[in-house]
Amino acid sequence: MAPPSQSTHSGNAEHKNPLKKPLLKKIQARSRHITREESKIKETWVYISTCIAVMGPTSLGFQMGYTSPVQQQIIQSLNLSVSEFSFFGSLVTVGAMLGAVLSGKLGDALGRKGALLVACLPSIVGSALITFAEGKLPLYSGRFLTGLGGGIVSFVVPVYIAEIAPRHLRGTLGAMQQLAVTIGIMLAYLGGLFLNWRYLSAAGTFPIIICLIGLTFIPESPRWLAKNEKSEELEASLKKLRGMEYDVSNEMREMQQTVEAAKSEPQAQFTDLFKRRLARPLFAGIGLQFLQQFSGVNGVMLYSSAIFSSAGISSANVASLALGSLQVVMTVASAGLMDKAGRRLLLMVSASGMALSCFLVGFSFYLRNVQEQYLSSGMNIFIDILALASLLVYIASFSLGLGPIPWILMAEIFPAQVKGVAGSLATLINWSSAWVITLTFNIIFQWSSAGAFWIFAVECVFAVIFVALFVPETRGRTLEQIEASFK
16 A cells, blocks of 8 residues: 555556566665564574575586686596587586476475485586596586586575575575575685696585485475475474464465465466466566576686686686685675665666676777787786776676576566476576587687677676566565566
8 A cells, every 4th residue: 555645646556566666766774674573583494494405506606617727637637629628518507408497397296305305416426427537428427417406406496495585585595596606616716726626526516415414404395385285394394494483374374375376277387388477477587597698607607717818817717716706705795785775776787787897808808819019018917907807897796686686586476386387497598598608608709809798798788678678676575475466
């Protein structure tokens, strides 16, 4: 209901489209979004469950960062060409595409915990194959298997977090998935300074082992339990997540009512995604996954050492570590802002910063490649600083919004009855796009280092426009309220 000072017309407009809010609305304190009842929630197990779940994305991030510090070691040890190593690097995304296809069905059939358990197994086997590889086949097979586990994790973890988190923490905790990925990348960069490629691969299994052990203690998603009519387990799960003294009856009732309403509809099929009422959430969710990857971020992170070397920076692995560390710091900052600034504002600021920094990175390569014969030593230093600073701004901007938010929105905006199918499709689009970027980045970069980043700059400008026109604001609403708003 609109306050008395507002017109009836304004109130009606807000009722018709509750997701649409002024983009530059003043940031409100988080406490204003918390009801008196919600303030009684004991959040200990929500945090513990989130930390256990994100061990999967930590392992995935480790695998994504693994190729950067070990490129020359593997090429020399196994006598690979640059194209063969690029193929090796891209196989993690090929495996993730298959994992994405399976993730929704696994999450719906086995539960979120069961799907996470399944995801851990190929990740461990894949890391072992890489560790002991003496030829291309085990090397390629191991990379594919780690991607398979990562593809399942990419869908299941953000959905699990969104389904266990109280609404006032959903944005902050949802950002933990991307934070975990960035920590994994940073750990791979850091380990690459001290470990050879075999020991580094073995080290990547530790987060998965922690996840396997932790899964025996954390509760199942209450919304999955409600969907499968497991009333006793649902109440036990909510009690554990909200605190034994918290009255979960209202939250249980809301979940069960949503499930009952969904029963009147037939079981979700792939063709259901193209019904008119799902067009807006599907277009927004898939569009963001596509734009996230075609910003070029996976190409930058997987081959950062090679990029820094081409830019004339001597300590390329150290610079890559700085890049990974900054990504962690900015993702932490993003998590703190997620439930205050909102999704749309952070996405637009993020994509704008990436567009500007991509242009400047491209400009630095242009100066070095085209005008190198005219450059003084002072100008060379300036170009080095410009390239490094611009890449750091690029990663900082990505971590602020375009990194974590597409996964958060995917878990928020898809209706419960099609979440598995829609989420699998969105995750598949993400990893398919990542595969295209990782496979072609080196080729495009060798063709024109400046042109590669200018292409990404144009794509980031398009991302700003896309967010402004098509992406809804979901801050401060329960999943059931978001779902109802699309009906």
